[in-house]
Amino acid sequence: MSTSLALGLLALALLILAGLSGYAWSLWREVKRREAFRADELRRAHEQCLEGLDAVARAMLSEQVDITEGALRCKVMLEIIDPRLIEREDFRVFGEVHARTAHLHTHSARQALSPRERFKEDKERLAVEDELKVSALAAAKAILVFKQRWPQSLH
Numbered sequence: 001m002s003t004s005l006a007l008g009l010l011a012l013a014l015l016i017l018a019g020l021s022g023y024a025w026s027l028w029r030e031v032k033r034r035e036a037f038r039a040d041e042l043r044r045a046h047e048q049c050l051e052g053l054d055a056v057a058r059a060m061l062s063e064q065v066d067i068t069e070g071a072l073r074c075k076v077m078l079e080i081i082d083p084r085l086i087e088r089e090d091f092r093v094f095g096e097v098h099a100r101t102a103h104l105h106t107h108s109a110r111q112a113l114s115p116r117e118r119f120k121e122d123k124e125r126l127a128v129e130d131e132l133k134v135s136a137l138a139a140a141k142a143i144l145v146f147k148q149r150w151p152q153s154l155h
Contacts, residue, residue, distance in 0.1 A: 046081050046150075046151075049078075049080045049081050050081070050147050050150055052077050053074060053077050053078070053143050053147060054143070054147050056070050056073045056074055056077070056140075057070075057074065057140040057141070057144055058140075058144070060074075060136065060137060061137060061141065067097065067129040067133055067137075068097055068125050068128065068129055070140065071093065071094045071098065071132075071139075072094070072098055074091070074094045074140070074143060075094035075095060075097070075098050078091055090138075090142035091139050091142065091143075092139075093132055093135040093136050094136070094139060096132065097128060097132055101125055101128055104121045104125055105121060
């Protein structure tokens with residue numbers, strides 16, 4: 001092999017290596033940009049859920065929203081923040097309310113029920129609320145404490 005051919009191949013190899021390195025670096029920057037975007041989205045989602053939790057907890061404590069609706073909303077927002085939160089002793093009642101009322105009809109399905117069926121479901125929902133009211137209100141207070149300690153309270 002001639003020296004000029006060897007030098008040409010070496011230059012070509014270095015050029016290819018430089019091109020691949022540049023491409024790898026641009027991919028790495030894109031990954032970092034997407035990770036930062038995802039982290040920012042998650043932070044904003046958590047902040048919005050915390051604000052929603054605060055509003056729902058305060059509404060529950062001032063009896064502006066019924067126990068079932070408040071508990072279901074809290075359960076959803078806690079699960080968005082971290083699905084393990086609903087397993088905490090302080091918040092477990094939200095899952096219990098959900099489990100005991102999930103079969104009840106809502107919205108248009110509720111409107112399609114006969115008055116007798118609606119009354120039966122209302123009676124069942126009110127029985128759950130009466131039984132779990134004290135625990136649910138304690139959980140609403142625990143949410144206010146949780147929000148104040150965020151993000152340390154996550155761990």
